[in-house]
Amino acid sequence: MDQNELTIAQQWQRVVRGDAHEFAAIVDQYKNLLTSIAYSSIGDFSASEDIAQETFFVAWQSRNELRDPGKLPSWLSAIARNLTKQWVRKRSSKSWASVEADLTSVTQDAPHPSEQLVSDEEMQLVWSALEAIPETCREVPSCTIGNLSQLLTWHWL
Numbered sequence: 766m767d768q769n770e771l772t773i774a775q776q777w778q779r780v781v782r783g784d785a786h787e788f789a790a791i792v793d794q795y796k797n798l799l800t801s802i803a804y805s806s807i808g809d810f811s812a813s814e815d816i817a818q819e820t821f822f823v824a825w826q827s828r829n830e831l832r833d834p835g836k837l838p839s840w841l842s843a844i845a846r847n848l849t850k851q852w853v854r855k856r857s858s859k860s861w862a863s864v865e866a867d868l869t870s871v872t873q874d875a876p877h878p879s880e881q882l883v884s885d886e887e888m889q890l891v892w893s894a895l896e897a898i899p900e901t902c903r904e905v906p907s908c909t910i911g912n913l914s915q916l917l918t919w920h921w922l
Contacts, residue, residue: 777834780825788828792821795838799845806849807856816852820845 771779771787779787799820803813823844831840 772835773837774834777828777831777837781828788821788825791837795841796821798838799841802842802845803849803852806846807853812852816845816848819848823848 776787776791780791796817799817800810800813803816804810807813807816820841824841831837
């Protein structure tokens with residue numbers, strides 16, 4: 766081991782004392798691992814990077830809680846896994862909330878059944894009127910407005 770290299774325990778002891786530069790070295794050392802842990806569960810690289818960043822934030826805030834600095838990689842990995850699980854739970858609950866909101870808006874926007882019945886009856890009348898129009902006049906370019914008007918008026922009488 767090079768004299769300039771520190772053990773994980775030595776690095777973490779410096780971090781516990783508030784050495785931000787040493788913490789930055791730990792971030793560089795473990796960011797790919799933590800991003801990979803998150804990515805393997807959620808498949809979203811950007812969100813995985815966010816989770817890794819949040820993992821380091823949590824680790825910095827609770828740096829005094831790690832009893833065995835030799836287990837730093839395992840401790841960071843556990844934090845990342847827990848944050849990933851939280852992310853998945855929030856995402857799935859948001860999905861259900863959005864589905865519920867969509868269903869609520871659909872039911873609020875839906876016509877009353879009696880209005881739907883009238884609409885269905887009107888639609889049947891329109892289709893039967895269209896069926897009464899001769900085949901040659903069903904295409905707009907081949908039929909004049911006057912002819913169409915006469916046909917529709919005749920049918921409705």
